[in-house]
Amino acid sequence: MLKYLHNLWKRIMRPKPGLVAFPEIFEHFQDLLQNHQRVMELIADLGEKSGGEYIFDRKYLADTVEEMHTLLLHMVQGLNLITSSRYLDLHPALDRIFVPLESELRGRLSLAGEMPLSVSLAEAPLDRPELTGGKANNLAVIIQNLQLPVPPGFVITTQAYRLFLEYNQLEERIHAGLESWSAGEKDEYQISRQIQYSILAGVVPQEAATEIKRQAEKGGAHWAIRSSAYGEDGELSFAGLHESFLNVPTRGVIQAYKKVLASLYSPEALIYRQKMGMLGEEAAMAVLAQETVPSRVSGLIHTLDISGEECDCLVVYASWGLGRTVAEGRGQVDRFVVERDYPHRLRRQEIAAKQTLVRPQTGGGEEVGEVPPEEREAATLSEGQVCQLARWALTLERYFKRPQEIEWAINQDGQCLILQSRGLLFPKAAAPPTQDICESCGLYPVLLRDTGVVAHAGVGAGVVAQIASDTDMSSFPEGAVLVTKYTAPWLARIVPRAAAIIAERGSAAGHLATIAREFRVPTLVGVEGATEFLKEGMQITVDTKGRIVYDGRVSELLQYELVQSLAFEDAPEFRLLRRLLSRIAPLHLIDPTAPDFTPQGCRSVHDVIRFIHEKAVEELMDLPRLVKRFKGVHIFTLVSDIPLGLKILDLGGGIDPEVAGSRLYPEQIRSAPMQALWEGLSGPGVWSTEAVPVDFKGMMSSLTKTWAETPGAATVSGFNLAVVTDTYMNLHLRLGYHFNLVDARIDPDPQRNHIYFRFVGGVTDLTRRSRRAQLLAKILSQYHFKVDTKGDLVVAKVLHLPREDLENRLRVLGRLIGFTRQLDIQLRSDEDIPEFVEAFFEQNTPA
Amino acid sequence: MKDQLKILVLDDEPIVCKRLKPALEKLGYEVDTFIQSVEAMHQIHQTSYDIVITDLKMKEIDGMRFLEEVKKQRPQTEVIVITGFATMETAKQSFRKGVFDFIAKPFKLSEIQEVVNRAAAKIKGAAA
Structure with missing residues (x-):
């Protein structure tokens, strides 16, 4: 009661907003400006860190987000003090942005509401391999970022898998089974049978089943259903451990889905996970469904010759019909050896006598047939097709920063398609000898050293192509090194085709730098005189990690980067940073007069500070109101x-x-x-x-x-x-x-x-x-x-x-x-x- | 290689080790990395390192204790401390324990490469 009276008294006696002295209001405004500036700096810092030049840890990310949150709370308070609390809606806006940021930092996928059960490859989020699995994540990148042709498909996410386990109360059962196996009470065959049976007998929950059907009915009549486990195509290889089903009719997708899930608990998969010390971790399976391509020709590309004979070449394997012929090493296949260097000359082709092919069976499945006699001795690919495939393969390798194994197909219309791309596993012998990398690099003349700012870290080599205006763009050779005076926005179209970029202007927080990071292109900005030193047509190697440009192609360094060094872009910390940035850096609120220029319209940290700044300035500029509020000023x-x-x-x-x-x-x-x-x-x-x-x-x-x-x-x-x-x-x-x-x-x-x-x-x-x-x-x-x-x-x-x-x-x-x-x-x-x-x-x- | 210097890196954040190893190898050093301080502690009793790079704040053994042990084992080993801003004050104290230099996280690859090169120059100067 006393407290109530006290509060009432305080409320009566509280000075009216109009009585707050102007200097005090103005102080809030100045604080707000300072905080605005600080948040802008933090955003720029985070952007720079995503370029790979810095070493940071999770703590840095957590600290930065926390500091941003504190600054924004102050700014929201400040704006409300200036404007007599007209923008209290900014508090829920902050929560909408920071709650997910903080769950990202805690490493929890507890954003169930946001996470789809199934999503098409063209729309799948790119920095969530734990949701879509390695295989599907790679394909989503190839479609969305690299824009290479891939047959349409969708992924049934790990979120759907969790829902499946929950719905069928399988978690406990699996856990108990694995425990009794670890304790030696049962062998892996018994355990595997038990768990797989439970999964196959389980029911796919209605909401997941509806989603899967909706996606499947959008596409063609037959599907390839494959596992897309997290880490599968990454550092760990589960190659061949999980099942795939080919040419599955739409009505069979859900049954095939369950079979793929069950293969997560095959005896072989169990033994493998135990050997890798991963048994204690929660295994989660995403499943990929891709439209079947009734291919005329199909095959594999290795961007590195695993026989170790021709280090400077990639190899294309091809056969008639569906892809199993090559993948399973059965039958005779054509072999094309192509130079990795531009212009990717076809060095040799070995045409095999091809007796059999695999083709789709009517009603689902596949069958083996005879190759028509007139095609047995014929080359499966034209030189043009080989070159196109080689170019795509190198684009994929440049992006994924590792030698790639690529499945491809050519459909009945003659169109080339990428089916899969994954890290190539090669025997130690095929890896080039690890000579002292420092010593090898020392043998090449250095053109530039210790100059410029690193926008994206990495190594790339190619011929110099100088671009001075947007008319030169179509002549830019695939895989060349872009050298430019400016960092103009129209250069963005070239970025995905460049092996490296050197710009005389620009900053690590600038537009070109941001695009370069998106496409993982090694980039130096602010390199004075680059267009003078680096002449059109010169062959150079750019190492932005060491801020060195070499004359010639330093193949030892390129090999070292491909084989030895960590592709930092795929490190969990960098993925986390990019996910955080996507909720922090983009600016959606551009026009203050637009109808969505409101607290509800704020979707990122950048939006919020832009909104606050604009409204605070608006308030001060509204002079008649100000004069009314501050009588005597x-x-x-x-x-x-x-x-x-x-x-x-x-x-x-x-x-x-x-x-x-x-x-x-x-x-x-x-x-x-x-x-x-x-x-x-x-x-x-x-x-x-x-x-x-x-x-x-x-x-x-x-x-x-x-x-x-x-x-x-x-x-x-x-x-x-x-x-x-x-x-x-x-x-x-x-x-x-x-x-x-x-x-x-x-x-x-x-x-x-x-x-x-x-x-x-x-x-x-x-x-x-x-x-x-x-x-x-x-x-x-x-x-x-x-x-x-x-x-x-x-x-x-x-x-x-x-x-x-x-x-x-x-x-x-x-x-x-x-x-x-x-x-x-x-x-x-x-x-x-x-x-x-x-x-x-x-x-x-x-x- | 001939007179390749040996470096040990200890940091319980795997990303730090994974990125430092190739960055230093490219400069011609031989690099071992550890994310477990206990294992690193064991290792410094087995092998002598010219340069040790360590974080200060870790689970298990404290970085300060680790660097004391390094210095006790082999006083001529140069120690470089990498640490978050929060522990910068503690890091400065480590100077008194004969630390060569310290670097605040996050840091640029080029920064640490420069410090390591200076430490190497000092070692080679002392040997000459």
Whole structure:
């Protein structure tokens, strides 16, 4: 009761939101800005870590996510303090994002709601092999990332397996069975029979069965049903331990599914798991269903010659009909030996006399038949087909970072298809001798060393292909090394075809770096002069792990990487990082005026901070409301020739105390940062008001927007606001469609000093806006700003510099704000960027 | 190889060992890795290592005890400590125990390669 009275009293006496002093509100805003910046840094850090240059552990991931969570809670609180609690909906939005992040970190697949029982290969998630199994995960990657042709199929996930066990109360029974086997009470045959019988007698729960039928009815009439156990095609090999059923009619899929599940407990599989020390672990089985290809020709590719005779070649095996002939080593097969190096010459072909073939049996299953006499001595593949298969095989090897064994088929229409790709197991003898790798590399001339920033770690070799404009793209040879001045967005289309990438510009957090990581292409950015040193057509080897570029093809190093070194991309920590990133980094909320720009629309950490930032700024920019809320706050209007519509709010010492009325002249500004910025902004020739001719493309793009004024005029929508003190300035400038924010403090103590600059938006298409962003980044980094860009967003900052240095930089920012107003319209191509950078430096000496 | 230096890496996070081994082998070192401190402890009594790289915070044996033992066994062995930011203060104390250098996790491959090369230069300098 007492407590109740106390609370009631507190509620009555609580100051109304409007009575909170403005400086206090403003402090929250500044905290919010700082936290925003910190979260952006953490996101960039995580992105960089996924490139393989860093060694990190799970603890780092857990710590980073925890720090992000704390910062975001503060930001949500801060925004609600600024806006009188209008955004409490952000709390459930945070939960929606962080609860799954934290269950990922605990390694629990407890996200049952999110995990499908069955999913098509074209839509399967790519970083969840524990859900889809190794085989299906590889196929999903081949379809979605590498975009090679694969027969349609779907996977019945480990989630469905768990449901099956639960529904039939099998967990206990299996566990007890395995215990009695371990204790030596029964042998593996008895145990296997017992468990397999229970599984085969089990019922596939209705919800799983419905899903499986739905998927199967979407596809063709016959299916290959195979195991896709986790780890099966990875470091451990269960090759041949689990059952496969071929040419299964749609109505038989569920029965075949149960048979494949049961094969997880065959005597051989049990013994294997015991030998590998995995018996205690929970075995879970995903099952893959792939449409049967009634193939005319089929076979295998080994990207490494396992006979060990021709280290520089890959081998294609082929026979008529379905694939079993080659896979099971029965009958005679054709053998094609192809050079691994571009242009992948066919070195030799051995055509066998082929007597028998395997073909689908009517009504399901397969049968062995006779090869028609006229085809017995004929080559199964043309040279063109062999070359196409070889190119695909090397693409797969480049991506999976291991020698591959690939099953392929050619259908009745002559179309090549990839059926499977898995790590190739080769006898020790076939592996090239492990000479001292350090010594071998030392024999090759080094072209570049210790230069650039690692965007994705790895080794790749090929001929140099320089790409300077999007017209050169179709001529880019498969498996070449892309060398480029720029990191333009259109390069993304080449990335999957490149063996390695070297760019003169860009950062590890940039767009090209992100794409390179997605396709696992070894990439160095920021390599000055690369296009000069690395000439078109040169054969080079790029080792981004060591930041070395060798002249020639360092085959010892390439072999070492393929055979010895860990493909870090497949390490569980990296998979975890990528899964975390997919809930953290993508920005979906781009347009603040879009209907989903709401707390409910936030799907990632990035969305949340973007939303909070936008709303906090909006609140401060809503001057009439602000004035109403903070009675007694005096706002001045700056009188000047420059049409900025700038209002100034002084929190103490920022303007001449003698000023009377509400009009303020620039010379009456006392705020040190504001003075410096204004000096730059109002300098001669900076605020050019001449109209910029808009070319057709720029015009079309600007017309599609609700464009109130002609692009020539320096338009101001509403008004702009600066909050100042003697040592501080926070300035928001909305100029037409782009938006500048400058937050700066100039204190006698350099430790407290900073400039934070944020620039976003524009009227033209994203490509041109990004060009302006690149231009800003280029210029600002010359003045030693730390710059991050993402699309059309630029965030730059400098810290802890003495007074004069900061004043200089603020003057530059002032001039830059004027200079770049309409540049997106003028930047017609990437080549224009250096020209404008130079134009700027002609008038302004770089630092 | 001729005068190849031997390195032992101990970290209970397997990813650290898996990635350090090839990165250091490529620089011409012979590398053994351990994720169990007990096994590593056993190993340093069997073989002499020129350089030992160890985490500080592990289950079982504490990294600080491990490096003391390394130094006791073979004082000329150079020890490099890798550790999370949280244990950075403890790491600095380890300097007093004759640690060559320490590196905060997460770290770049190039960072650790550089430190190892410096340690190797010191060893070779001392031998000359």
